[in-house]
Amino acid sequence: MVDVVVTGLGAVTPLGVGARALHERWVAGATGIDGGEAACTEFDPAEVLSAKEVHRADRFTQLALAAAAEALGDADLVDATPYDPGRVGCIIGTGIGGIGTIEGAHTALNERGPAKVPPLAVPLMMSNAAPAAVAMKHRLRGPVFGVVSACAAGAHAIGAAARAVEHGDADVVIAGGSEAALTPLARAAFAAMDATSSTGVSRPFDARRDGFVMGEGAGVLVLERGDRARERGATILGTLRGYGATADAHHLTAPMADGAGAAAAIAAALDDAGLTAEDVDYVNAHGTSTPLNDRAETVALKTALGEHAARVPVSSTKSAIGHLLGAAGAVEAVATVLALRDGIAPPTLGWEEQEDGMDLDYVPGTARPLANRGRKPVAISNSFGFGGHNAVLVLEAA
Amino acid sequence: MPTLTATQVEETIVKALSTMGPEPEDITRDATFEALEVDSLDLAELSQIIDDEYGVELTGDDVGRIKTVGDAVDLIVATA
Secondary structure (H helix, E strand, C coil), X not given: CCCEEEEEEEEEECXXXXXXXXXXXXXXXXXXXXXXXXXCCCCCHXXXXXXXXXXXXXXXXXXXXXXXXXXXXXXCCCCCCCCCHHHEXXXXXXXXXXXXXXXXXXXXXXXXXXXXXXXCHHHHHCCCXXXXXXXXXXXXXXXXXXXCCHXXXXXXXXXXXXXXXXXXXXXXXXXXXXXXCCCHHHHHHHHHCCCECCXXXXXXXXXXXXXXXXXXXXXXXXXXXXXXXXXXXXCCCEEEEEEXXXXXXXXXXXXXXXXXXXXXHHXXXXXXXXXXXXXXXXXXXXXXXXXXXXXXXXXXXXXXXXXXXXXXXXXXXXXXXXXXXXXXXXXXXXXXXXXXXCCEECCECCCCCCCCCCCCECCECCCEECCCCCCCCEEEEEEEECXXXXXXXXXXXX | CCCCCHHHHHHHHHHHHHXXXXXXXXXXXXXXXXCCCCCHXXXXXXXXXXXXXXXXXXXXXXXXXXXXXHHHHHHHHHHC
């Protein structure tokens, strides 16, 4: 059986440019949320992309290009790569795609007529624009496509990439997620359905939570066949041990109250990894800070992990960077790989008040070392999306 | 409509194309779109800008025939 290892990481998040910035600042308790939103304020596309690349890419694609370049550099696969381009793929998820482009084009249509809709509207708005752009920039000619499953898209993309490597469709897949939806329409639409926090505070699992805080960004992992990675002397950052995906088939937006769909995905991922609940040392939760998700996820963890759930640290990256929608699962996988590398559970920022029945160890406020169990630590990273999509990754330290 | 000069049109084209990737100093009359890596999507954008600026509508056939910046300038001036 082929093992799938992580050899490169890249991220652009509200905590800064770079996977290490995300990890180090989150662990230190920094927040990327300001004024009720989490924007990538340190990201200047012109610093990392050519003028043509900037012009030909919606912001969600720009973020993905930057994260992918970092990840490929981290994996030492930029210049002298031993791989045939046809053996390298790219799978990047998004929740919405180029919504800023759609809004701009729609304004042009309404205000100036059909003849003034920009010719670049379609190629920039399409949800597969990010993987297409990454493939063109780095000449990747293996399986290249987008994945769309709302806020589970990043995790689904990583899972699909792992399957492509395991099945032999590719030796390397650049996988992740990207989102740039801090736009007037997206803000208004999420607010209209009461999904976003009216107080502008992200405090997952806290009794006072009142919705998610919108964020933007991208996360990318280089997933590689373990034998090939070792052959070329790559630095291995972690192993993607397992992947599980299920659907609630229940409601357009609400999770099942008993978390059954999510629990099934966790169980499937652990089974795929050949591990049991007791092997889990850390849970990187979906933890959106919405009333429904955080309660259902807590129930799901108790169902899937049994009594072990009470002993496992569970924290939410969204407490520090808000909800990156289709990028969330990928950015959180990046954060989880680095947390495992350092043997640390980063904190759930803002958690202070316990809600009845929500009694897991949410790692409030301050990062904490993982228990040393004399082996490589293992984590699960949960992602759930509107539509009832559940995707869970099992990651192991190198 | 006042007479359109080649110089004015060239300035507009340099300004427009330089937002699409090429360096302004490379956008000369003799420069080919191929050398500037200006493709059909860029030319479609350029056509919209020319229409906005001068009310000159270029057809797809017109745009398909031009190879250099100078060709574009001459076509626009002749069509205006």
